[in-house]
Each structure stands twice: as C-alpha cells, then as structure tokens.
Amino acid sequence: MTIQPIAYFSTPLQSKFGVPRQSGLCPSLQGIVTLQPQWRHAEALKGIDAFDYIWLIWGFSENVEAQKRCTVRPPRLGGNISMGVFATRSSFRPNNLALSSVRLTHVEWDAPEGPLLYVEGADLMDGTPIYDIKPYLPFTDSHPQAAAGFVDSVEWHPLQVVFDTPLPDTLGEQQRNTLTEVLQQDPRPSYHHDAQRIYGMTFSRHNIRFYVDQGMLHVVEITPA
Numbered sequence: 001m002t003i004q005p006i007a008y009f010s011t012p013l014q015s016k017f018g019v020p021r022q023s024g025l026c027p028s029l030q031g032i033v034t035l036q037p038q039w040r041h042a043e044a045l046k047g048i049d050a051f052d053y054i055w056l057i058w059g060f061s062e063n064v065e066a067q068k069r070c071t072v073r074p075p076r077l078g079g080n081i082s083m084g085v086f087a088t089r090s091s092f093r094p095n096n097l098a099l100s101s102v103r104l105t106h107v108e109w110d111a112p113e114g115p116l117l118y119v120e121g122a123d124l125m126d127g128t129p130i131y132d133i134k135p136y137l138p139f140t141d142s143h144p145q146a147a148a149g150f151v152d153s154v155e156w157h158p159l160q161v162v163f164d165t166p167l168p169d170t171l172g173e174q175q176r177n178t179l180t181e182v183l184q185q186d187p188r189p190s191y192h193h194d195a196q197r198i199y200g201m202t203f204s205r206h207n208i209r210f211y212v213d214q215g216m217l218h219v220v221e222i223t224p225a
Contacts, residue, residue, distance in 0.1 A: 005129035007035045007117075009058070012178065012204035013125050014225070016062050018187040020123040021075060022089065023100035026181040028174070031102070033117035033130060040114030048117070049107045053136035056122065059129045060096040068094055076154050079190035087149060100124065101136055158184040159217040168222055171206060179203050183210065183217050 011031040013019050020026045033056070035044070048054065071082040072090040085093065102119040109115050117133075161183045167176055187201055195213035202208070202225050209221040 003131050005036060005059075005131060006039050007033045007130040007133070009033060009056075009122065009124045009126065009128040009130055011122065011124060011126045011128075012175070013182070014202040014205070016091075016125050017199075018182055018201035018203065018208075019125050020182065020185055023102055023123045024121045025123070025185055026178065027103070027121045028178045028181055029121060030105075030178070031119050031122045031124065033119065033133070034113050035115065037114075042109060042115055045107060045115050045117070048104070048133075048135065051104060051135040053101055054104050054117070054119070055134040055136055055141075056100045056102060056119075056124070056130055057132040057134070058098050058100065058124055059131060060091045060093065060098055061127070061129055062125070063091050063093075063096055066092055068092060074150070075190035076151055076156070077190075083150065097131070098124075101141070157215065159186050159212060159215060160184075161217045161219065163219045165219060165221055168206070168224075170224070171204060171222070175204055179208070183208075183219070186212065186217070188212060 009031055010033075011029070013029075020029065068085075069092065070085055072085050072088055072092055073079045073082055074088045074090065077083070089098075091098070100123055102122045105118045105120055107115055107117055161180045163176075171179070182203065188199055195211060198209055198211050198220065200207055200209045205225045207221070207223045207225050208219060210217050210219045212218070
C-alpha cells in the first residue's frame with residue numbers, strides 16, 4: 001500500500017527536539033493543518049467544525065531512515081528500561097505512523113491556501129505530513145478508567161521554568177506561555193542529567209538555550225533563528 005500526505009502541519013516547533021512527547025501535554029501549543037490541493041475543498045471538511053477534537057494520523061518524517069527494533073527505551077522509564085515497541089508510543093515505529101488527538105479551535109474557510117484547521121495541543125513538528133483526519137468521538141474514544149501499563153507506575157513532575165534572560169519583544173505573552181508549557185515537559189533526552197550542559201531548541205523562529213538543575217529549567221539565551 002502506498003499512502004500520500006493529504007495535509008501538512010505548521011507549528012512554532014521547527015525541529016523534533018522540544019516537541020511534546022504526547023498530544024495534550026501542552027494545551028496552548030497552536031498549529032495549523034493545511035490541506036494538499038487535491039483535498040483543498042470545503043466539501044472535504046463539511047461538518048468537521050461541529051467537533052471539539054479530531055484525530056491526526058501522521059508520519060514521523062524525521063525517523064524514516066532510523067533503524068527499527070522490536071524493543072525501545074521509553075523516556076517515561078528514564079530511557080534505561082526496554083519495552084516492546086508495540087507497548088509504547090515510541091517514534092521509532094515499523095511504518096513511521098503516529099496518531100494524535102488534538103483540539104480543533106476553528107476552521108478558516110476562506111484562506112488563500114484553502115480551508116485551514118486550527119488546532120491546539122499537538123505533538124507534531126513543523127512540516128509534518130498528515131495522512132488522514134478523523135473526528136474524535138467521546139463515547140467510543142474516551143476510556144478514563146483504563147489501565148495505562150508502565151505509565152501508571154511512574155510519577156511525572158513537570159519542571160519549573162525560569163527565564164534568566166529578558167523575553168524579546170518578538171515573542172508575545174501567548175508565545176511565552178506556550179514556550180513555558182513546552183519546556184516544563186523537559187525536552188532533554190531522559191537519560192541526560194548534566195546540570196552544566198546547555199541545550200538548544202528552536203521555537204517560533206527563535207533559538208532557545210537552557211540548562212536544567214534540581215528540577216528547574218533556566219532559559220539563559222533567546223536569539224532570532
């Protein structure tokens with residue numbers, strides 16, 4: 001079977017470093033779904049604006065050439081314990097496919113690029129190919145009492161984020177709030193614990209440099225990308 005993207009995703013996160021590890025972890029993180037010309041018609045989206053959430057089926061485009069294995073090391077377990085690939089949401093999957101539930105805020109029907117879907121809470125990087133879109137149905141898709149395997153046994157504590165450098169005028173309050181949400185999730189590889197190491201990521205065309213020490217993430221530099 002050959003599948004082709006029906007849309008592409010736009011987001012402030014221009015590289016996979018810093019992208020939330022699950023959808024919904026950064027609820028204010030905004031993104032836009034732009035349909036490909038073949039599907040760039042209002043008829044293809046008729047009725048979608050009546051749903052609060054949608055499913056995006058997309059591709060791990062940065063991992064296409066990565067070696068695939070039967071076991072992976074989930075970040076939630078510190079990156080040191082192996083689990084079966086099908087018991088995780090690792091990005092290193094046999095067919096590079098992913099599934100995310102995102103909040104649909106609105107549809108811009110008359111955009112020059114065709115109808116645009118505005119969403120929040122996605123865990124996709126900028127330019128990610130999307131292969132399908134489906135509505136989220138609470139009565140079948142939500143199972144709040146379900147067991148979550150090894151995830152239930154590991155407590156997760158978001159980092160406290162401190163800006164040691166002034167926020168530039170090119171990043172507004174909403175973007176600062178979103179950046180804070182992203183950084184709280186600790187973008188570092190889960191097995192990194194060097195308090196002296198400076199990390200960098202790209203957010204909304206800015207280079208963000210930070211270090212983490214004793215549960216606090218310090219942003220030390222923000223420059224235009």
